[in-house]
Amino acid sequence: xxxxxxxxxxxxxxxxxxxxxxxxxxxxxxxxxxxxxxxxxxxxxxxxxxxxxxxxxxxxxxxxxxxxxxxxxxxxxxxxxxxxxxxxxxxxxxxxxxxxxxxxxxxxxxxxxxxxxxxxxxxxxxxxxxxxxxxxxxxxxxxxxxxxxxxxxxxxxxxxxxxxxxxxxxxxxxxxxxxxxxxxxxxxxxxxxxxxxxxxxxxxxxxxxxxxxxxxxxxxxxxxxxxxxxxxxxxxxxxxxxxxxxxxxxxxxxxxxxxxxxxxxxxxxxxxxxxxxxxxxxxxxx
Amino acid sequence: xxxxxxxxxxxxxxxxxxxxxxxxxxxxxxxxxxxxxxxxxxxxxxxxxxxxxxxxxxxxxxxxxxxxxxxxxxxxxxxxxxxxxxxxxxxxxxxxxxxxxxxxxxxxxxxxxxxxxxxxxxxxxxxxxxxxxxxxxxxxxxxxxxxxxxxxxxxxxxxxxxxxxxxxxxxxxxxxxxxxxxxxxxxxxxxxxxxxxxxxxxxxxxxxxxxxxxxxxxxxxxxxxxxxxxxxxxxxxxxxxxxxxxxxxxxxxxxxxxxxxxxxxxxxxxxxxxxxxxxxxxxx
Numbered sequence: 001x002x003x004x005x006x007x008x009x010x011x012x013x014x015x016x017x018x019x020x021x022x023x024x025x026x027x028x029x030x031x032x033x034x035x036x037x038x039x040x041x042x043x044x045x046x047x048x049x050x051x052x053x054x055x056x057x058x059x060x061x062x063x064x065x066x067x068x069x070x071x072x073x074x075x076x077x078x079x080x081x082x083x084x085x086x087x088x089x090x091x092x093x094x095x096x097x098x099x100x101x102x103x104x105x106x107x108x109x110x111x112x113x114x115x116x117x118x119x120x121x122x123x124x125x126x127x128x129x130x131x132x133x134x135x136x137x138x139x140x141x142x143x144x145x146x147x148x149x150x151x152x153x154x155x156x157x158x159x160x161x162x163x164x165x166x167x168x169x170x171x172x173x174x175x176x177x178x179x180x181x182x183x184x185x186x187x188x189x190x191x192x193x194x195x196x197x198x199x200x201x202x203x204x205x206x207x208x209x210x211x212x213x214x215x216x217x218x219x220x221x222x223x224x225x226x227x228x229x230x231x232x233x234x235x236x237x238x239x240x241x242x243x244x245x246x247x248x249x250x251x252x253x254x255x256x257x258x259x260x261x262x263x264x265x266x267x268x269x270x271x272x273x274x275x276x277x278x279x280x281x282x283x284x285x286x
Numbered sequence: 287x288x289x290x291x292x293x294x295x296x297x298x299x300x301x302x303x304x305x306x307x308x309x310x311x312x313x314x315x316x317x318x319x320x321x322x323x324x325x326x327x328x329x330x331x332x333x334x335x336x337x338x339x340x341x342x343x344x345x346x347x348x349x350x351x352x353x354x355x356x357x358x359x360x361x362x363x364x365x366x367x368x369x370x371x372x373x374x375x376x377x378x379x380x381x382x383x384x385x386x387x388x389x390x391x392x393x394x395x396x397x398x399x400x401x402x403x404x405x406x407x408x409x410x411x412x413x414x415x416x417x418x419x420x421x422x423x424x425x426x427x428x429x430x431x432x433x434x435x436x437x438x439x440x441x442x443x444x445x446x447x448x449x450x451x452x453x454x455x456x457x458x459x460x461x462x463x464x465x466x467x468x469x470x471x472x473x474x475x476x477x478x479x480x481x482x483x484x485x486x487x488x489x490x491x492x493x494x495x496x497x498x499x500x501x502x503x504x505x506x507x508x509x510x511x512x513x514x515x516x517x518x519x520x521x522x523x524x525x526x527x528x529x530x531x532x533x534x535x536x537x538x539x540x541x542x543x544x545x546x547x548x549x550x551x552x553x554x555x556x557x558x559x560x561x562x563x564x565x566x567x568x569x570x
Contacts, residue, residue: 061460079461086454089501090329091508101451101462151461
């Protein structure tokens with residue numbers, strides 16, 4: 001259930017079977033999805049699965065070698081990058097960061113910082129911020145552009161669990177209040193936002209997609225079990241990757257067999273275990 | 287004291303004043319340009335890249351003599367080519383940027399020296415090209431430095447937002463429509479231009495120092511990127527003035543003296559007495 005107006009269902013951005021090749025290797029291939037206004041699409045997948053490549057292709061930073069990307073005309077994008085290593089030698093206050101790509105008034109900047117909960121940090125150097133504060137500052141910066149599409153590349157990186165919950169809360173609120181579309185990349189295979197409309201699992205290609213446990217996202221469920229904020233915000237979403245992509249593009253499965261493609265028919269040749277037992281690919285270590 | 291001696295002293299003093307003030311004007315003009323450009327080099331961690339472009343300038347000089355084209359033009363062209371070939375080699379991705387820079391930097395320097403040695407028909411003041419000869423700048427040089435410098439500063443001002451955004455994060459700049467590829471190209475062209483006009487003053491081996499040391503010194507006193515650019519330019523000018531007076535006083539080579547003066551300023555900025563940057567945050 002969504003409380004966002006969804007009158008305009010024209011996708012903000014559509015990826016049509018895109019593929020990106022580097023040094024003779026496909027980083028991603030046959031990736032296909034849309035992001036519409038008010039929709040949150042989350043890309044998850046292990047390291048090197050092409051999440052960032054896909055997101056960068058969606059915003060136009062990478063031209064796909066295969067397939068095409070359609071963006072709504074004059075689409076305004078707000079971008080929160082994955083890793084920002086700002087050299088200490090660059091004197092950059094939070095206030096100055098806000099006007100990095102566009103001029104903004106002091107009042108607008110104050111309002112944006114207040115809305116992400118860091119109104120007191122305007123004069124701080126960005127290098128002095130904690131992980132969570134920095135992510136909030138980056139979110140505020142992206143919001144100041146009043147974007148149609150907000151692209152968040154691992155927005156909770158370097159943030160502790162409590163901060164993670166608060167940030168996901170904030171991202172959900174931004175969507176509700178502005179109605180922008182959000183393309184979110186999650187570093188964590190197991191935990192994605194409950195507010196996410198569509199989860200797309202990448203492993204060089206789209207492994208699977210769908211809504212996260214919709215029950216966990218529903219208000220009834222939250223009332224019943226959601227004593228804590230964590231339960232309201234986070235949904236547990238688990239699965240295994242049971243196949244490996246060989247350098248030549250073929251796929252080796254857990255039983256040792258090798259096929260030319262991953263999805264010969266409908267993409268259900270491998271099992272996704274969503275009920276959750278322990279498996280090899282834990283990505284909690286950072 | 288005889289009248290003739292008096293006259294000689296008078297004349298040499300006026301001459302001295304003349305070439306000395308020309309050197310001052312040229313040096314200050316250059317420092318005002320290298321300050322902001324140097325800040326970008328420091329922020330982007332491209333010091334070695336700048337050094338490589340500067341070293342390639344000697345090859346530009348050699349080719350300038352060989353094809354009888356203007357040396358400044360020759361240096362500019364070769365510096366641009368060096369940076370473009372670095373980008374091309376980076377794209378291939380077989381060697382690290384670090385090694386590529388080392389190869390390009392010293393290969394172009396050596397190629398320049400070898401080419402010059404082959405041209406037995408031209409007499410070249412090699413030391414002048416390596417370490418500069420600021421005391422011999424002509425009025426034309428001054429016009430070139432101030433004209434070229436004004437052009438560089440105007441272009442930097444025009445692309446400042448895009449350059450700064452790409453410095454912070456290229457993907458971000460790209461996603462938000464400030465083409466980082468274009469600003470990188472503009473940045474490299476400006477760097478080549480500054481190297482071309484700076485070579486005569488401080489020489490190919492010391493140009494990078496004039497870009498980086500004042501900028502690094504300015505960090506301590508700046509709260510915004512723009513302040514750092516301006517302070518870097520001013521500190522560069524102070525280094526030029528101090529270095530030139532020092533070289534006059536102690537009879538030392540002028541280019542190196544300017545760099546030593548810049549170094550002294552940098553060391554001063556490290557003193558704990560200097561005002562430290564404001565990192566304290568107000569209590570919330």
